[in-house]
Amino acid sequence: MKPTIVFVMLLMFSSGAFAQTLEDRIRILEETLERQEEMIKEVKNLQETLKKQEKTIGEQRKLIEELKAEIRQQKAPEKIQEGAKQEKEEVSTSKDYQLDDRSRAIELKTASPLSPLQITKQTTPGLLNPAIGLSLDANYYTTNLSKSELNEGSIPGYLFGVEREFQKGFNLREAELTFFAPVDPYFNVYATIPITEDGVELEEAYFVTTSLPAGFQLKGGKFKSGFGRLNAFHPHAWDFVDAPLPYRAFLGEEGLDEKGVQLTYLPSLPVYTILGLEALQGENSILYGPNAGSGIHAFTGFAKASLDFGSDHTLLFGGSVTGGKTETDTIAPETRFSGTSILYDGELTYKWKPSNQKSFTVQTEYLFRHQAGDLLSLSTLAVDSLRRNQDGWYIQSLYQLGRWRIGARYDILSIFTDKYDLSGSKIDFGSRPYRLTSALEFNPTEFSRIRLQYNYDQSGRNDKLNNEILLQIILAIGAHGAHPF
Amino acid sequence: MKMLKKICLWFLCVFFFATPAFAKFNIAATLPWIGSIANEIGQDKVRVTSFVKPNQDPHFVAAKPSMILDVRKADILMYNGMDLEIGYLPVLVESSKNPKIQPGNPGNFDCSKFIDPIEVPTSVDRSMGDVHPQGNPHYQLSPKNILRVAEGIEGILSKADPENAGFYKKNFSSFRERLEEKQREWSAIPLRGKTFVAYHKFFEYLALESGFEIVGYIEPKPGIPPSASYVEKLVDMIKRVEPHAILSLSYYPQKEVKFLSEKTRVKSIIVPHDVGETEKVKDWFSLMDEVLKSLE
Numbered sequence: 001m002k003p004t005i006v007f008v009m010l011l012m013f014s015s016g017a018f019a020q021t022l023e024d025r026i027r028i029l030e031e032t033l034e035r036q037e038e039m040i041k042e043v044k045n046l047q048e049t050l051k052k053q054e055k056t057i058g059e060q061r062k063l064i065e066e067l068k069a070e071i072r073q074q075k076a077p078e079k080i081q082e083g084a085k086q087e088k089e090e091v092s093t094s095k096d097y098q099l100d101d102r103s104r105a106i107e108l109k110t111a112s113p114l115s116p117l118q119i120t121k122q123t124t125p126g127l128l129n130p131a132i133g134l135s136l137d138a139n140y141y142t143t144n145l146s147k148s149e150l151n152e153g154s155i156p157g158y159l160f161g162v163e164r165e166f167q168k169g170f171n172l173r174e175a176e177l178t179f180f181a182p183v184d185p186y187f188n189v190y191a192t193i194p195i196t197e198d199g200v201e202l203e204e205a206y207f208v209t210t211s212l213p214a215g216f217q218l219k220g221g222k223f224k225s226g227f228g229r230l231n232a233f234h235p236h237a238w239d240f241v242d243a244p245l246p247y248r249a250f251l252g253e254e255g256l257d258e259k260g261v262q263l264t265y266l267p268s269l270p271v272y273t274i275l276g277l278e279a280l281q282g283e284n285s286i287l288y289g290p291n292a293g294s295g296i297h298a299f300t301g302f303a304k305a306s307l308d309f310g311s312d313h314t315l316l317f318g319g320s321v322t323g324g325k326t327e328t329d330t331i332a333p334e335t336r337f338s339g340t341s342i343l344y345d346g347e348l349t350y351k352w353k354p355s356n357q358k359s360f361t362v363q364t365e366y367l368f369r370h371q372a373g374d375l376l377s378l379s380t381l382a383v384d385s386l387r388r389n390q391d392g393w394y395i396q397s398l399y400q401l402g403r404w405r406i407g408a409r410y411d412i413l414s415i416f417t418d419k420y421d422l423s424g425s426k427i428d429f430g431s432r433p434y435r436l437t438s439a440l441e442f443n444p445t446e447f448s449r450i451r452l453q454y455n456y457d458q459s460g461r462n463d464k465l466n467n468e469i470l471l472q473i474i475l476a477i478g479a480h481g482a483h484p485f
Numbered sequence: 486m487k488m489l490k491k492i493c494l495w496f497l498c499v500f501f502f503a504t505p506a507f508a509k510f511n512i513a514a515t516l517p518w519i520g521s522i523a524n525e526i527g528q529d530k531v532r533v534t535s536f537v538k539p540n541q542d543p544h545f546v547a548a549k550p551s552m553i554l555d556v557r558k559a560d561i562l563m564y565n566g567m568d569l570e571i572g573y574l575p576v577l578v579e580s581s582k583n584p585k586i587q588p589g590n591p592g593n594f595d596c597s598k599f600i601d602p603i604e605v606p607t608s609v610d611r612s613m614g615d616v617h618p619q620g621n622p623h624y625q626l627s628p629k630n631i632l633r634v635a636e637g638i639e640g641i642l643s644k645a646d647p648e649n650a651g652f653y654k655k656n657f658s659s660f661r662e663r664l665e666e667k668q669r670e671w672s673a674i675p676l677r678g679k680t681f682v683a684y685h686k687f688f689e690y691l692a693l694e695s696g697f698e699i700v701g702y703i704e705p706k707p708g709i710p711p712s713a714s715y716v717e718k719l720v721d722m723i724k725r726v727e728p729h730a731i732l733s734l735s736y737y738p739q740k741e742v743k744f745l746s747e748k749t750r751v752k753s754i755i756v757p758h759d760v761g762e763t764e765k766v767k768d769w770f771s772l773m774d775e776v777l778k779s780l781e
Contacts, residue, residue, distance in 0.1 A: 185589055188579060211584035215557060266557050266582045272550040306550030311538050314549050356545040356736060402738075403710075445708070446545075446572070447611060477611075482576035485548050 130181035130189075131479030135236045137173040139472040141166040149464070156461045157420050157429035158249040158390065158413060159286065160332055165242070165253055166470070172197060176236065178481065186211050192234065203234075203257060215266040225256040226264070226276045227300050227320040229347040229365050237483075239363075239398055240439055241453050241470045244411035246367040246392025249433075250343055252286045256322065258298065259283070272306040282324045287341050287369075289327040298324030304347075306485075312354045316485065320345040326373065337386060339373010351485075357402050364395040368417075375422065389419040396437075405441040410434070413459070433459035449474040510646055513559035513586075515570050516543060517760040518625045519596055519634075521768045523563060526638045526656050530649050534559075539761035542736040544615065544708065548573040556581035559592070561641060566597030567622035591645065597622065599637040600630040603689060615708025625759070626776055627690035628668055631769065635660050667770060671695075674777050681780070682723055682751075683732040684742065687758065691776070700726050703733070703741055716741050723749040730780070734758045754779050 143150060147168065154160045165173070174194035182188050192204035206221030224232045230247060232255075243253050260280035267273055282288035282298030304318030323342035331337050346366045353359040368391040375386040394411035412434040420427045439453040450473050457466035510531040514520035520535035527533070536552045537543055543565070556562055556577045564570050578586060578593075585592035602620030609616045624630045639657035643650035677696035681688070684703045692699050701722055705715050723731070723745060731753040733742045739755075746753040757766050757775050766772045 182588065185587070208579060210579065210587045212582065213584065215582045217582040264582070266553070266580070268558050269554075272554040274550075308549065308551045314551070316550060351547075353547060355540070356542040357738065359547075445611075445615075480571075482571065482573050483548060484576050484580070485550055 130179045133178040133476060133478035133480055135176045135178070135474060135476040137176065137236050137472070137474050139166065139171050139173065139241060139470050140169065141171055141468070141470050142168055143466055143468045145464070145466050152460075155245075155249055155413065155433050155459050157418065157427070158433070160330055162252065162286070162330055173235065176203075176234065178479070180479065180481065182210070183207065203254075215268060217264045217266075219262040219264070220260070222257070222259045223262065225258060225278055225280065225300050225322065226262060226302050227256050227278075227322050227343075228302075228345040228367070229316075229318075229349060229363060231255040232484075236474045236476070239361075239396060239407055240409055240437055241451065241472050242455075244365075244392075244394035244396070244409065245413050245433060245435060245459055246365065246394060246411065249390075249392055249413055250287060250367055250369050251284060256280075256284055256287070256300070260296070260298075262300075274302075274304050276300075276302045278322075280322075280324070286328060286330050287322070287326065287343060288324050292325035292327035292338065298322060312352055314351045314353075314485070316347075316349040316351075318347050320347070326371065331375065331386070334378045336376045336378060337371075337373055338376070339371060339386070341369060341371045343370075344368045349485075359398075359400045361398045362395070363397075364393070366393045366415075367391060384423040385421075386423075387419065387421040389417050391415050391417055403443050405443065407437075407439040407441070409437040409439075411437070430461045431458070431463070433461055435459055447476045447480065510642070511558050511560045513555045513562050515546075515564040515574065516625070518769050518772060519563045519565065521760040521772075522631065522635050522660075523638055525660050525768070526635060526653055527642055528652075528656060530646065530652065531642070537759075539759040539766075540735055543569055543759075544572070546570070546573050548576050552577050553580045556586060557583050559583065559586055561592045561594050561645065562586035563594045563596060563638070565622060565625075566595035567602065567619040568617050569622040591641065594638075594641055596634045596637065597624070599633040600624050600627070603693065604686070614704070614706030616706075621686055621689050623685075623687045624690050625769075626688065626773065627694060628664060628671070628773065629694055630690065632661060632664055635664075663770065667773065671773065671777050674781055676777070676780055679780075680726065680728045681730055681732050682719075682726075682728045682745075684734060684737045687734060688732060688756075695777070697729075697780070699732075700728055703731070703737075703745070710738070711741055716744060719745055720748045723751055727751070730754050732756050732780075735762060756780070 150164050150168070154162070165171075174196050177191075177193040177195060179191040179193075180188070186209060187207045188210055189207050190204060191202070191206075194201050194203050202222060204221075204223050206219055206223040209216075209218045212218060224234075226232060228247075230238070230243065231251070235243075235253075242248075243255070247253070247255060258278075258280040260278055262276060262278040264274055264276040267275075278300035279296050280288075280298040280300060281290075281296060282292060283290040284298075288298050300320065300322040302318060302320035304316065306314060306316040308314050321342065321344050324340070325338075326341040327336065327338040329336050344367065347364070349361065349363045351359065351361045369388065371386070371388040373386060375384045377383075390413065392411070392413040393415045394409060396407060396409035398405055398407040412432060414432045418429075418432075420429065435458065436456040437453060439451055441449060441451045443449050451471070453468075453470040453472065455466070455468035455470075457468055460466060510527065512520070512523050512527065512531050512533045514523055514533060514535040516537050517535045517539045520533040523531060523533050534555050536549075536555055537546050552573075559581075562578070564574060578588070583592075584590065587593060597619070602624075605620035606613075606616055606618060609618050635657060639653045642653045646653075672695075674695075679697040680700045681692075681697060682701045682703065683699045686699075686702065686707055688699055691697075701719070703711055703716075703719060705711055711719070728751055731742055731746055731751055733739065733753060733755050735755055735758070742753045745751070756779050757763055757772060760766055760768055760772050763775070766775050
């Protein structure tokens with residue numbers, strides 16, 4: 001071949017080859033670049049993961065440190081600094097939650113097993129201090145009646161001259177102090193001391209035996225009688241602000257609260273049955289009176305039984321009677337009555353409580369009073385004989401849902417009989433006294449209660465309607481007694 | 486006065502009718518799980534009545550006359566203690582007129598005396614909610630403590646009924662063997678390191694023993710139900726900490742739990758809390774089985 005052709009061919013080939021390699025090189029370079037970029041990305045990702053892992057490790061270390069610290073605290077309890085974190089209402093994780101607790105000076109510790117000597121119950125009495133509680137009962141009261149109409153405080157034929165408990169506006173019913181402690185293995189002692197603006201009262205102060213055999217128990221001192229259903233409850237435990245009409249008419253707002261002794265007997269039967277007898281001084285100013293007799297002049301007996309229907313339904317029913325000598329000025333103006341009284345009571349309570357969130361209660365009592373004696377006119381000194389057979393009834397129902405409760409009550413006097421015989425002639429005092437009540441309660445906790453109550457009150461027997469509205473607050477601090485049924 | 490005579494007669498009649506039964510040891514237990522353990526130790530030598538319903542909130546039990554009657558007939562009264570029953574037990578004890586179970590007597594058996602309490606506050610007031618001054622009272626899911634309680638129950642039964650002491654001791658050692666065997670089974674359940682949000686401070690003993698963690702509570706303070714705004718805040722918290730599950734108990738309102746579960750897509754579990762609550766929970770062992778299974 002000619003050298004030129006060879007040269008040209010070579011040139012062509014080589015140039016072609018050259019061009020190819022350049023292109024290739026560029027491609028390779030681009031590819032390498034891409035790969036490198038990818039690698040950089042990967043490295044960056046890895047770095048991020050590493051950082052994350054470092055963070056987690058740091059967090060875990062912190063946690064370990066905290067746990068260690070906690071263990072140390074658990075081993076040797078120390079006062080934890082207050083105010084470590086004061087973010088109230090701040091929702092937080094467990095650490096913050098505990099911090100929050102710490103700020104309230106709650107310390108977590110694992111105590112060694114307690115020896116019996118170490119066990120001191122703070123909410124139950126200790127050796128040196130009795131359990132002390134205070135409940136505050138205050139209200140706002142308003143009515144369409146004038147002050148003087150209100151202070152007449154009478155139910156003609158039943159009651160005269162007993163002042164109304166509340167005045168229009170703000171009322172502080174009481175701050176009630178309660179004390180409780182076991183005396184020794186044989187006695188428990190309770191005292192209830194309401195402090196009002198008028199001074200200090202001794203509402204209750206009594207002992208209860210704890211070691212009598214065979215289901216017997218003796219109570220003595222001054223106590224609320226076991227008569228009836230509502231009588232033994234303190235006002236702050238009532239389902240309405242005020243007592244129902246039959247209690248107000250026959251016993252007064254404070255009920256039968258007397259010095260005396262009570263013997264109760266709980267036999268070991270298949271059904272809960274309790275029997276009780278009381279000998280009382282008889283100082284209730286409406287039913288008896290301190291001057292009616294020279295010594296013990298009132299007696300009470302009661303029998304109650306209870307049945308369960310399934311686990312949610314409970315029925316409690318019973319009968320009570322109290323009788324004794326009476327001397328009182330609360331029947332008619334300018335008079336004094338002396339004679340004998342006997343008061344009967346039939347009670348029935350039904351409770352449905354399927355859960356803590358829901359309950360329904362119906363409670364009813366019928367009271368009948370027989371009274372006979374002499375009515376002395378304090379102005380003319382004339383003496384008339386007086387016989388009274390009168391009765392009263394109330395029914396109340398409450399429905400609780402969560403922290404709310406609604407209630408309704410109907411109370412009435414002269415339901416079956418209203419006999420007021422003055423020296424043989426029957427006196428008619430007019431229409432039946434009655435009331436309709438509704439209430440709405442909010443109970444933030446078991447230690448606080450806010451209640452709004454409305455009374456449609458026709459108990460004055462004078463066609464003068466009494467519309468009452470009450471807003472009540474009850475607060476309990478300190479030791480809080482267990483609730484009876 | 487006629488009436489009074491009648492009542493006196495009634496008294497006498499009922500007194501002669503009421504002859505106590507001595508055949509078996511009568512045990513009144515407040516909570517069903519206590520009754521269950523008493524049954525394990527006492528078996529056919531005891532008759533156990535427990536008066537709190539298994540679906541009931543043990544903090545809010547209302548005293549019923551029938552409970553007074555149960556305590557009246559009891560030779561031994563067994564209770565959780567640590568003030569869990571403070572709202573009703575004192576009135577049952579006094580009204581029962583039964584000297585055997587009065588505080589200070591051997592028949593008054595406080596199970597918490599045998600346990601290692603946790604969360605004992607150094608100072609407490611009611612603004613903190615329902616904080617128990619003697620520590621967290623919910624120790625029924627703690628095998629370590631329950632073993633001690635069972636031993637305590639064996640002790641009281643052997644002391645009160647020495648003739649059958651051997652029987653009770655044998656029952657306790659088989660209880661312990663069964664517990665040890667079960668604990669191997671339970672420890673195989675992978676709970677260590679898991680986190681939960683709980684309604685109430687109910688699982689703290691179990692968390693301590695099983696190695697899981699309760700990182701938050703639906704109740705802002707023990708015994709205080711959450712407000713709507715608090716629940717909103719809980720949503721953020723749960724989203725942040727991503728717990729394994731939200732633990733609730735059957736007696737708490739399910740509304741908040743459901744809402745939180747839906748909002749955060751964290752599953753909610755209603756954990757059985759006492760013997761008899763469901764058909765599967767027949768005794769304390771099956772209670773533990775069901776609880777641990779539900780947490781898995």
